[in-house]
Amino acid sequence: MSVPNAAASPRAKERTELLRQMVRIRRFEERCVELYSAAEIRGFMHLYIGEEAIAAGVLQALDPGDAVVSTYREHGHALARGVPMDAVLAEMYGRTSGCSRGRGGSMHLFDASRRFYGGNAIVGGGLPIATGLALADKMRHRPTVTACLFGDGAVAEGEFHECLNLAALWRLPVLFCCENNMYAMGTALARSHAATDLALRASSYGIPSWPVDAMDALAVADAANRAVESIRGGSGPCFLELRTYRFRAHSMYDPERYRAAAEVEHWKELDPIPRLIARLRAEDGFTDDDVAAIEAEAESEIAAAITAAEAGPLEPVEDLTRFVYSEQR
Amino acid sequence: MKTTYREACREALRDALTRDDRVFLMGEDVGAYGGCFAVSLGLLEEFGPERVRDTPLSESAFVGAGIGAALGGLRPVVEIMTVNFSLLALDQILNNAATLLHMSGGQLNVPLVIRMTTGAGRQLAAQHSHSLEGWYAHIPGLRILAPATLEDARGMLWTALQDPDPVLLFEHGTLYGMSGELDDDAGPVDIDRAAVRRPGTDVTVVAYGGTLGTALDAADDLAGTGIDAEVIDLRTLRPLDMPTVLGSVARTHRLVVVDEGWRSGSLSAEIAARVAEEALYELDAPIERVCTAEVPIPYAKHLEEAALPRRDDVVAAARRAVG
Ligand SMILES: Cc1ncc(C[n+]2csc(CCOP(=O)(O)OP(=O)(O)O)c2C)c(N)n1
Numbered sequence: 001m002s003v004p005n006a007a008a009s010p011r012a013k014e015r016t017e018l019l020r021q022m023v024r025i026r027r028f029e030e031r032c033v034e035l036y037s038a039a040e041i042r043g044f045m046h047l048y049i050g051e052e053a054i055a056a057g058v059l060q061a062l063d064p065g066d067a068v069v070s071t072y073r074e075h076g077h078a079l080a081r082g083v084p085m086d087a088v089l090a091e092m093y094g095r096t097s098g099c100s101r102g103r104g105g106s107m108h109l110f111d112a113s114r115r116f117y118g119g120n121a122i123v124g125g126g127l128p129i130a131t132g133l134a135l136a137d138k139m140r141h142r143p144t145v146t147a148c149l150f151g152d153g154a155v156a157e158g159e160f161h162e163c164l165n166l167a168a169l170w171r172l173p174v175l176f177c178c179e180n181n182m183y184a185m186g187t188a189l190a191r192s193h194a195a196t197d198l199a200l201r202a203s204s205y206g207i208p209s210w211p212v213d214a215m216d217a218l219a220v221a222d223a224a225n226r227a228v229e230s231i232r233g234g235s236g237p238c239f240l241e242l243r244t245y246r247f248r249a250h251s252m253y254d255p256e257r258y259r260a261a262a263e264v265e266h267w268k269e270l271d272p273i274p275r276l277i278a279r280l281r282a283e284d285g286f287t288d289d290d291v292a293a294i295e296a297e298a299e300s301e302i303a304a305a306i307t308a309a310e311a312g313p314l315e316p317v318e319d320l321t322r323f324v325y326s327e328q329r
Numbered sequence: 330m331k332t333t334y335r336e337a338c339r340e341a342l343r344d345a346l347t348r349d350d351r352v353f354l355m356g357e358d359v360g361a362y363g364g365c366f367a368v369s370l371g372l373l374e375e376f377g378p379e380r381v382r383d384t385p386l387s388e389s390a391f392v393g394a395g396i397g398a399a400l401g402g403l404r405p406v407v408e409i410m411t412v413n414f415s416l417l418a419l420d421q422i423l424n425n426a427a428t429l430l431h432m433s434g435g436q437l438n439v440p441l442v443i444r445m446t447t448g449a450g451r452q453l454a455a456q457h458s459h460s461l462e463g464w465y466a467h468i469p470g471l472r473i474l475a476p477a478t479l480e481d482a483r484g485m486l487w488t489a490l491q492d493p494d495p496v497l498l499f500e501h502g503t504l505y506g507m508s509g510e511l512d513d514d515a516g517p518v519d520i521d522r523a524a525v526r527r528p529g530t531d532v533t534v535v536a537y538g539g540t541l542g543t544a545l546d547a548a549d550d551l552a553g554t555g556i557d558a559e560v561i562d563l564r565t566l567r568p569l570d571m572p573t574v575l576g577s578v579a580r581t582h583r584l585v586v587v588d589e590g591w592r593s594g595s596l597s598a599e600i601a602a603r604v605a606e607e608a609l610y611e612l613d614a615p616i617e618r619v620c621t622a623e624v625p626i627p628y629a630k631h632l633e634e635a636a637l638p639r640r641d642d643v644v645a646a647a648r649r650a651v652g
């Protein structure tokens with residue numbers, strides 16, 4: 001689908017792409033809520049709504065050969081990485097056509113062909129894996145970067161500190177992206193951390209670290225581009241503290257007793273999607289038609305994904321114990 | 330050639346590092362110190378610090394980094410000093426190494442080898458003496474090896490490195506000094522089959538790792554009293570080679586299992602259950618188990634000895650079975 005005015009300049013093209021990614025992630029997850037309520041999809045489901053600027057901004061900085069390690073709140077990361085929406089949704093439907101053949105669900109999306117290494121439901125569990133992927137790249141002299149996304153909750157885990165130390169010590173090409181939405185489930189950062197300046201804590205390992213306003217997709221993209229460039233230059237790891245907010249509950253089971261409605265409302269005013277649209281209008285001649293075209297494109301992609309997921313076959317029960325060990329040794 | 334278990338382990342590492350440039354060794358003190366059991370002594374000088382990599386005291390990070398490096402196309406050998414410390418990396422081993430292939434629907438292999446020591450017998454008290462390999466053998470997605478002989482210490486590593494799935498290798502701490510003859514051309518060994526280490530007709534004694542020697546010693550004693558014991562070395566604790574065990578029981582009709590793990594919920598319990606399920610009517614006597622007493626391993630020598638499966642305990646169990 002073409003977006004007439006906005007495709008005018010290269011800068012406008014890049015910014016339009018950021019918006020396009022954020023809109024498709026947002027609309028996808030809004031439909032997921034409906035599908036969840038209709039019991040089409042189940043399990044733990046964690047929505048990314050409000051945080052889309054991170055997925056869009058960080059992943060645009062990567063090349064296809066780079067690696068991505070994610071968490072259980074990873075729909076946005078997977079989609080921005082190019083994992084087909086069909087395969088993501090089919091996974092949540094538990095179908096063979098899902099990106100993990102129905103064995104992973106919402107929290108365990110994988111796509112080896114796009115070097116998308118999960119999907120990990122253990123807080124902090126992805127950091128060592130990202131460190132090791134970067135180690136492999138460094139040892140093989142590949143100019144590759146591994147982006148590791150995790151929440152502020154992970155900063156309290158020992159693995160965070162072990163891995164920052166190791167990555168800094170060995171100057172590994174890892175981009176640590178802390179999505180600081182200020183809550184780990186119901187626990188506010190200030191109630192669980194003695195020192196709440198996370199960029200400062202990362203920099204204590206000698207890692208270049210920046211706080212970023214992650215309600216601003218352009219700021220995220222700039223910071224990510226800068227960090228990736230520095231990492232490719234051989235400087236070792238970088239750390240981005242991406243200050244964001246989730247507009248929805250932690251998961252579908254969360255009654256959200258721990259934060260005031262007024263606080264949520266305040267952050268919704270900073271919504272990264274209208275914010276970027278305003279910038280595009282003011283600086284790149286973006287029009288209502290451009291927005292409508294992006295929305296329509298997202299809607300039709302989602303409709304097609306739902307149709308495909310519903311039609312996807314279930315993995316035969318006879319295959320239950322496949323993929324525990326490799327079939328070829 | 331005359332060699333030791335320790336040297337056989339080292340030779341296996343040297344061989345792997347030489348044959349495949351994707352192989353590297355990583356762990357605490359594997360480099361400059363030479364390995365805390367001196368297994369990797371000299372390898373740093375030979376292969377350099379890229380491939381013989383000292384790590385910080387961060388079990389979870391470097392075991393997990395081994396998983397990532399395996400995903401990234403390398404063939405890491407990660408050493409954890411002892412199984413006791415592996416618990417700090419249990420999350421990575423169980424929640425990632427063992428599950429990624431399945432959770433990714435067959436997309437992500439983790440060709441990682443983790444080596445660690447296990448077992449008691451050196452008066453190191455509870456936090457350095459436990460035998461937890463049976464716990465790991467509980468986990469689908471892992472292959473668990475326990476080399477009990479020089480041949481296996483020399484040969485299992487390379488075979489393990491050829492495996493596309495994560496393999497855990499348990500070296501019993503008391504075996505490193507064991508010496509004997511090893512063929513000059515000793516090489517990779519089968520890791521799918523248990524081995525009959527001593528053929529016999531009257532009773533089957535199943536052992537592995539550190540308990541194999543105990544079982545063979547007991548078999549010598551039994552031979553002196555006219556009981557001919559067959560000793561089976563499991564070698565692979567997961568997946569278990571039950572056909573070899575069942576075949577032996579079908580010949581001897583009596584079973585003693587020797588296991589340095591605690592009896593409750595142990596590998597010996599699994600073997601006993603499977604024999605009961607699949608060959609109950611072959612048995613002429615109740616199954617006997619010789620395990621570690623249900624106590625954290627104590628420091629004092631006499632107490633430690635009393636806690637562990639002893640030669641005399643195995644002899645007594647076999648005599649009860651033969652009746
Ligand atoms: C090791 C571990 N402990 C506890 C949990 C349960 N849990 C799931 S999400 C979560 C909060 C994590 O918060 P954060 O890392 O900030 O990520 P966010 O959900 O905000 O994206 C907790 C405690 C878990 N999955 N893993």
